[in-house]
Amino acid sequence: MSLASLLVFFKIGFLSFGGGWTTVGLIEADLVGGGFLTAVEFSRAVSIAQMTPGPIALNLATYVGYRLGGFPGAALHTLALLMAPLLIVWIAGALSRKIPLQRSALLSALQTITAILLTSTLFSLLQTPVLSGKWGVVLIGAVAFFVFLKAKIDPVLLIFLCGGAGIALGFAGML
Amino acid sequence: MVPIFQVRLEKEKLLSEKAFLQSLGLAQCLPGPIAFNVSRLCGQQIAGGWGSFAATLGVVIPPFFSVILVSLVLNWLQQAVWLEPFLSGVYGAALGLVGGMVYKVYRSQKWPPWKLAIVGGGIAFLFLFPSWVLALILALLVTLYPVEKRGRTPR
Numbered sequence: 001m002s003l004a005s006l007l008v009f010f011k012i013g014f015l016s017f018g019g020g021w022t023t024v025g026l027i028e029a030d031l032v033g034g035g036f037l038t039a040v041e042f043s044r045a046v047s048i049a050q051m052t053p054g055p056i057a058l059n060l061a062t063y064v065g066y067r068l069g070g071f072p073g074a075a076l077h078t079l080a081l082l083m084a085p086l087l088i089v090w091i092a093g094a095l096s097r098k099i100p101l102q103r104s105a106l107l108s109a110l111q112t113i114t115a116i117l118l119t120s121t122l123f124s125l126l127q128t129p130v131l132s133g134k135w136g137v138v139l140i141g142a143v144a145f146f147v148f149l150k151a152k153i154d155p156v157l158l159i160f161l162c163g164g165a166g167i168a169l170g171f172a173g174m175l
Numbered sequence: 176m177v178p179i180f181q182v183r184l185e186k187e188k189l190l191s192e193k194a195f196l197q198s199l200g201l202a203q204c205l206p207g208p209i210a211f212n213v214s215r216l217c218g219q220q221i222a223g224g225w226g227s228f229a230a231t232l233g234v235v236i237p238p239f240f241s242v243i244l245v246s247l248v249l250n251w252l253q254q255a256v257w258l259e260p261f262l263s264g265v266y267g268a269a270l271g272l273v274g275g276m277v278y279k280v281y282r283s284q285k286w287p288p289w290k291l292a293i294v295g296g297g298i299a300f301l302f303l304f305p306s307w308v309l310a311l312i313l314a315l316l317v318t319l320y321p322v323e324k325r326g327r328t329p330r
Contacts, residue, residue: 015308016206021273029305047265050272052245054238055176055208062242071243078239085207089215092205102324106204109319112290113312115280116297122273123302130266137267144271149278159268166264167257175260 001069005036006080009061013084017110017117020057025121027060028128036068043130051159057081136175140165176210180217189221210234293319 008030016023024046031037037045045067049059058081065077095101131137140162147153169175177199184190190198198220202212211234218230252258284290293315300311 011309014206015312016208017312020208021276024273025301026305026308033305043266044262046269047262048245048249049242050269051265052238052241054241055210058208058211058235059238059242062239063246066243066246074239074243078235082207082211082235085205085212085215088206101320102327103200103204105320105323105327107200108284108323109316110204111280111284112294112319113297113315115277115284115294116301116311116315117308118273118277118280119294119298120301122270122277123298125270125273134263137263138270140264140267141270141274144268145274145278146271148271148275155272158272159265162268162271163261163264166260166262166267170257170260170263175263 022117
């Protein structure tokens, strides 16, 4: 654990608009690029954060903090991520009294930004060296994509089914 | 998580639908996990500052301990031969779910060419300069907000 890894999550806190997944690509760039975690460790962190209940960015902060600095690390990294939303409420409150913002216009603008961040996250999840040669994982991803869109399935169930599919493909030597 | 909040809060007669949707709308404009912001704002409406504090703790503490619990269990299972393929499968699920979200985000909006150009440019920019993301977000907010606002104002 170091001040630098805390700053990564502090910074991410300011950038997480439109749901936690928008920032996963950014977290990867900072943590793997900064040498805090390897690409393999990060992909593992994503899997664990995803199968644990709670917002993904928050879970990722807790898990990475725990890996880097045990229990205190987990608490500090979680707090670092939440500092920005806690601080910004005061700033936003003061600002909205001075400049009356039109909420629907602001939301539309944020949606465009969300599209950019979410697409970047998808690219960085696909780009990781962890996936090289592992066509089984990409296949599971493609099936999960269609099931998620077409069937009204509980995402948690889908996550564990995919884990099961991973085990099956692994033992069949297709992973 | 968020739809469950709404159902429970209405059922317990703690917050009306209108008040909830107001909090949700504001939560979406703020940075940070949406579930976190929604609970904080709802707690504020129900019981003021302490309500907000209690709601925040309520939404943060369970995931915090479940992550630690899962890490401990996985450490304990480290030798299991099925663990690595299981986690790979879960990673596949992440790919599928994020892909689904990307699809939904694009489906939910209209895409005039200028907006597509901005999104394409933004993705390329982030790919080349990932550390400039804050500048990119601020620049886009400052440019897009007036455009969206003008599109909405009746003339």
